[in-house]
Amino acid sequence: MTDRTIAVDYVARVEGEGALAVRISGRAVEAVELNIFEPPRFFEAFLRGRDFAEAPDITARICGICPVAYQMSACHALERALGMRVDGPIRDLRRLLYCGEWIESHVLHIYLLHAPDFLGYPDALRLARDHPEAVKRGLRLKQVGNRLMELLGGRAIHPINVRIGGFYRVPSREELFAFRPQLEEALALAEATVRWVADFPFPDDEEEYDFVSLRHPDEYPMNEGEVVSSSGVRLPVDRYEEVFEERQVPYSTALHSVRRGGGAYLVGPLARFALNQDRLSPRARVLAREAGVLGPVRNPYRSIVVRAIEVVLAVEEALRLIDGYRPPDRPFAPPPPLPASAAGAAITEAPRGMLYHRYRLGAGGRIDEAKIVAPTSQNQGRIEEDVRHLVERSLDLDDAALGDRCEKAIRNHDPCISCATHFLRLDVSRRPGP
Amino acid sequence: MPDPVRPSLAVWKFASCDGCQLTLLDCEDELLPIADRVEIATFHEATSRAVDGPYDVSLVEGSISTPDDAVRIREIRARSRLLVTIGACATAGGIQALRNFADVEEFRRVVYARPEYVRTLATSTPISAHVPVDFELRGCPIDKGQLLEILGAVLAHRAPNLPTDSVCIDCKRRGRVCVTVAHGTPCLGPVTHTGCGAICPGFHRGCYGCFGPAEGANPAGLLPKLETLGMAPPAVERLFQTFTAAAPAFRAAGEAARARGGRP
Numbered sequence: 001m002t003d004r005t006i007a008v009d010y011v012a013r014v015e016g017e018g019a020l021a022v023r024i025s026g027r028a029v030e031a032v033e034l035n036i037f038e039p040p041r042f043f044e045a046f047l048r049g050r051d052f053a054e055a056p057d058i059t060a061r062i063c064g065i066c067p068v069a070y071q072m073s074a075c076h077a078l079e080r081a082l083g084m085r086v087d088g089p090i091r092d093l094r095r096l097l098y099c100g101e102w103i104e105s106h107v108l109h110i111y112l113l114h115a116p117d118f119l120g121y122p123d124a125l126r127l128a129r130d131h132p133e134a135v136k137r138g139l140r141l142k143q144v145g146n147r148l149m150e151l152l153g154g155r156a157i158h159p160i161n162v163r164i165g166g167f168y169r170v171p172s173r174e175e176l177f178a179f180r181p182q183l184e185e186a187l188a189l190a191e192a193t194v195r196w197v198a199d200f201p202f203p204d205d206e207e208e209y210d211f212v213s214l215r216h217p218d219e220y221p222m223n224e225g226e227v228v229s230s231s232g233v234r235l236p237v238d239r240y241e242e243v244f245e246e247r248q249v250p251y252s253t254a255l256h257s258v259r260r261g262g263g264a265y266l267v268g269p270l271a272r273f274a275l276n277q278d279r280l281s282p283r284a285r286v287l288a289r290e291a292g293v294l295g296p297v298r299n300p301y302r303s304i305v306v307r308a309i310e311v312v313l314a315v316e317e318a319l320r321l322i323d324g325y326r327p328p329d330r331p332f333a334p335p336p337p338l339p340a341s342a343a344g345a346a347i348t349e350a351p352r353g354m355l356y357h358r359y360r361l362g363a364g365g366r367i368d369e370a371k372i373v374a375p376t377s378q379n380q381g382r383i384e385e386d387v388r389h390l391v392e393r394s395l396d397l398d399d400a401a402l403g404d405r406c407e408k409a410i411r412n413h414d415p416c417i418s419c420a421t422h423f424l425r426l427d428v429s430r431r432p433g434p
Numbered sequence: 435m436p437d438p439v440r441p442s443l444a445v446w447k448f449a450s451c452d453g454c455q456l457t458l459l460d461c462e463d464e465l466l467p468i469a470d471r472v473e474i475a476t477f478h479e480a481t482s483r484a485v486d487g488p489y490d491v492s493l494v495e496g497s498i499s500t501p502d503d504a505v506r507i508r509e510i511r512a513r514s515r516l517l518v519t520i521g522a523c524a525t526a527g528g529i530q531a532l533r534n535f536a537d538v539e540e541f542r543r544v545v546y547a548r549p550e551y552v553r554t555l556a557t558s559t560p561i562s563a564h565v566p567v568d569f570e571l572r573g574c575p576i577d578k579g580q581l582l583e584i585l586g587a588v589l590a591h592r593a594p595n596l597p598t599d600s601v602c603i604d605c606k607r608r609g610r611v612c613v614t615v616a617h618g619t620p621c622l623g624p625v626t627h628t629g630c631g632a633i634c635p636g637f638h639r640g641c642y643g644c645f646g647p648a649e650g651a652n653p654a655g656l657l658p659k660l661e662t663l664g665m666a667p668p669a670v671e672r673l674f675q676t677f678t679a680a681a682p683a684f685r686a687a688g689e690a691a692r693a694r695g696g697r698p
Contacts, residue, residue, distance in 0.1 A: 012482040015452045039449040039499045040552055041530040045541035050672060057642070058676065061529050064453020064575060112459060112480060123481030125469040135466070143462040154633040156460060157453040157575040158644070161637045168639040248547050331638075407482070416452075 002026065006391070008403045011410055013113040013123070015065050016417025020406055022391055032388045033249075034380055034410065036417050047370040052078050052361055053164050053335075059357070059372065060158050065108070065416055068101040068149065069350030071162040072223055073357040073372075078164055080238075081344030081361055082335055089328040090166040091223070096321045097152045097159070098222045098348070102314040103145030103186070104156060105351035106269075106307040109414045110193060111138025114304050117408045118200040134196060137189050141311070144186040148318060151179055166332030176322045183322070187315045191287060194308040198291035202301045207386060209298060210259070211271035212244075212378075214349055220279040220313055221272060223348050228275055229265065230296070237347040240356055246373060257378040264381030267353025268413060269306045270297055281320075284313035300386055300412035307414075338365045350375050352414055376415045383413050441490035441589065444476040446510055448496025448503050449530055449558060453575040454521035455479055455495045461578055471589055487513035491588050497523040499530060499558040511565035518584060519561045522574035522678050526646050529574075531558040531680035558680070569594060572627045574644040574677040580629050597628050600648040601641050605632035613640055620663045622673065625653040625683070642673065647683035654683075654690040667695040 006022040016038050023031040043062055050058065055074040060067035072094060079086060086094075111134075112124040121127040128135035146156040151171065153159025161167050212233065214225030228234050233243060244265075246255040259265055274296035280288060288294050288309050297306055338361075345358035353375035360369040390409045394402055445455050459465065459480060475485035492514035498504050511517055519525050527534065533541055538556045542549040561567055571580050580596060587594035597604075602623035605612070613619040613635045621640035623632065627648045634641045647653055653674060660670045671691035674684045 012478050012484075013480065015456075015479060017447055017478070039503060039530075040542075040545065040554055041449055041499070041528075041558075042533055042538075042541040042545050045544045046529075046532040046536065048544075051669065054672065054676070058529065061451050061453075061574065061677070064451040064456050067451075067453070108456075108459065116482075122483040123474075125466070125474060125481065126483075128466055128469070132466075139462040139465060142460075146460055146462070154637050155575075155630075157456060160634050160639060160642075167637075168634075169637040250548070 004399065006399050006403050006406065008407050011407055013116070013411055014415050014417060015063075016415075018415070018417045020387065020403075020410065022387065022402075022406065024391065024395065027395055029388050029391050032384045032391065034384055034387075038417055044370045044372060047367050050367050052081070052359065052365040052367055055359065055367065055370070056162050056164065057158075057160075062372070062374070063416060064157050065105055066101060066350045066352065066355075067158045068097055068153070068162070069348060069355045071159065072098060072348040073346050073355045075162065075164055076223060076346030076348060077344045077357040077359050078361075079344070080346055081342040081359055082164075082338070084165060084333060084335060086166060086333055089170070089326055090332070092321045092325060093152060093167060093170060095222055096318055097149060097162070099314040099318040099321070100145050100148030100152065100156075102222075102351050103311055103318075104142055104149060105145075106311050106314075107138055107142040107145060107193075110197065110304055110307055110311070111135060111142070113414070114411055115197065115200075117411060118202075118301075118304070137192060141186055141189040141193065144182050144189075145314075147182060148179065151175065163332055164335060166328070166330075168331060170327055170331045172327060173325055176325050180319065180322060183315055183319050187283070187312070187319070190308070190312040190315050191283065194287045194291055194305065194312060197304045197308050198293075200304065202299060204299070205301060205390070206298045207300060207389065209270065209382065210263070210265040211274045211296070212265045212267050212354065213271040213275045214347060214354060215275055216279070218279070220276050220281065220317070221349050227347065227354070230271075230274060237356070238345045240345065240347060241358070244373075244378070246377065255377050256381045257373060258381055264385055265378065266382045266413075267375050267378050268303075269310055269351075269353075270300070270303050271353060272349060273297060273306045273309070280309075281313045281316040283316050284309050287312050300409065303412050303414075352376060352416055353378065374416070376417065379413050379415065383410055383415060386412070440471060440473045442473045442475040442485065442487070444487065444489040444492045444510075444514065445474075445479070446476075446492060446494045446496075447478070448494065448507070448524070448561075449499040450496030450521065450523040450528065452479065452495075454524070454571075454573075455493070457520075457576050457578050457581055458493070461582060464582060468585060472585070489514045491516045491518060494519050494524050494561050495521055497527045497530060497558040497560060498564055499555050500553055501555060502553070504555070504564060507561060507564050516568045516588060517561075517565065518569045518571065519567050520571045520581065521576050522572065522644065522646060523558075524561045525570045525572055526678040527558040527560050527680040529677050529679065532675065533558060534680050535675070560680075569596070571596070572629055572645040577629050577631065579631075598649040599628050600624055600651060601626045601628050601630065601632050601645070604628045605635050608632055608636075610635050613638060614659075614663065618663055620660050620665050620673070622653075622656070625651040625656055625687075642676070643684065644677045646678035646681045651683060653687035657687065657691055657694060661694075667691045
């Protein structure tokens with residue numbers, strides 16, 4: 001039996017830098033390793049000793065694609081530590097800001113990173129030569145997401161307006177209303193996006209995912225909810241670490257998350273969609289039905305359709321939040337007197353899935369310990385399983401074709417490798433990996 | 435007559451968050467026209483197609499923090515006619531340069547259960563500490579307008595127009611109310627490099643220095659004012675030692691704050 005090694009030296013059209021190695025012996029797949037070679041940046045180490053109020057701006061720098069997710073998880077975790085509860089218009093503005101990031105990030109993936117795979121192009125720029133109207137629609141939709149983030153956050157990458165307790169400055173009703181026409185245009189573009197991607201040629205694939213996401217009593221989850229899974233987990237976010245753990249693997253600077261005593265699981269759009277179908281907004285539900293994806297989607301290639309439906313939902317939510325907006329009396333709730341020590345954890349739904357932050361504070365609000373678990377480190381193990389199944393089905397392909405298929409299987413999950421590299425823990429399990 | 439040969443552009447990533455190269459993809463109105471006028475030869479985040487070079491222009495994001503990257507940047511420089519560094523990581527070492535003031539071995543142990551799997555250098559340094567750099571774009575993240583200016587300048591074979599004065603000057607020019615004078619809010623605008631559009635004061639927030647020190651500024655001279663406004667020396671030290679902690683003028687200001695009673 002011959003040994004084969006499929007090496008994809010550079011996984012393209014993902015955020016950050018990674019490679020893939022697949023080892024095949026005869027017809028047996030011996031190893032699938034998503035090798036992340038992003039240099040470590042040690043966020044959890046240098047957060048120690050910083051003031052709690054600095055965490056939202058510092059952790060935003062973990063990822064330029066989803067900085068709002070970091071700001072939101074940091075704020076909620078620290079507010080929980082301090083016993084603060086942020087409600088009313090400030091809560092709504094946070095959700096509105098998150099809608100902007102979901103739109104921007106999902107549309108980036110749909111049009112610029114993922115769609116070329118289905119239509120046979122190396123990138124969106126070459127796709128635009130044959131389908132200019134489609135790419136222009138995507139760029140405009142992405143722009144509306146970015147402009148919403150600029151309106152609320154000051155800029156789209158590393159917004160400057162988020163702080164513990166709320167914002168530095170909140171918009172007037174008129175400022176938000178003036179943005180409505182752009183969102184109405186975006187709703188039409190988002191609906192057209194669902195119809196466009198629903199007709200893509202999808203390879204046959206059904207995976208048995210253990211979906212994990214937040215679930216909220218009334219809303220499609222963004223900033224709040226319990227942790228639920230398709231395998232029956234249901235627990236408050238501050239017990240997340242009782243059920244999920246990270247392990248280090250020798251070939252990667254990112255950690256892998258697994259269910260304790262279990263296996264890999266999946267977070268992100270497919271998981272949110274499967275576990276929160278009954279929380280879809282009205283147009284998103286109609287579009288999902290039209291696209292034939294009501295019910296859990298287990299074909300990872302169809303994640304592009306689910307992302308497009310979540311864009312419709314984010315645009316509808318943004319319109320609803322603007323229509324109901326009354327400016328708060330104060331742009332932020334001031335922190336209460338600082339306790340001698342405190343701890344708090346939070347999870348919010350980054351575009352790529354659950355983002356967990358936990359902080360322990362000492363005297364004067366100093367951060368003594370920080371733990372951050374990014375969506376992509378949670379999905380890595382599951383991405384490797386997708387690739388393994390693909391390789392097992394495709395052994396007769398030559399190396400180049402197989403490598404190309406593997407890269408596409410990775411892109412289905414929109415991994416953000418910049419994020420995944422910086423999530424590490426103090427007390428990793430020493431048990432041998434699965 | 436238009437030049438029949440389009441200049442080639444490569445985009446590279448070192449230790450960073452991806453945000454500065456994302457700025458190029460955030461040029462929604464300009465992206466397709468740019469792609470008509472330059473050949474995007476290598477840009478892993480955006481395309482599966484990669485050309486070996488040489489390149490007319492390389493945009494470099496991120497800092498040098500591993501032994502392999504210290505070698506890779508030299509190879510990229512050798513294949514690039516113009517090399518432009520983009521963002522606080524590439525121009526000043528980024529927030530990850532906080533390791534420069536700490537024990538990186540301790541950092542590695544804190545973060546990784548098996549530190550021996552992880553290769554890293556003791557410092558995070560700007561690209562200019564390793565190879566000659568033709569132009570620098572400051573910022574965490576860079577400004578889209580400045581990125582378009584530099585690409586336009588390269589296409590027109592002219593020098594880019596990149597102002598080097600302070601955020602404070604820009605803020606005055608925009609007619610904003612001074613957050614320090616009107617509200618007593620500490621602000622690094624007087625000593626921070628311009629380019630962001632003075633966003634923070636526009637949102638009633640003091641500048642926090644994410645574009646690094648302005649040319650010729652004396653950030654340490656701002657310390658008494660910041661203390662008068664109620665900031666304790668440890669807070670002043672941290673303010674200078676965040677997103678461009680290793681930029682010499684901010685590093686000096688942080689050290690001066692520490693000497694005045696900075697963080698333990």
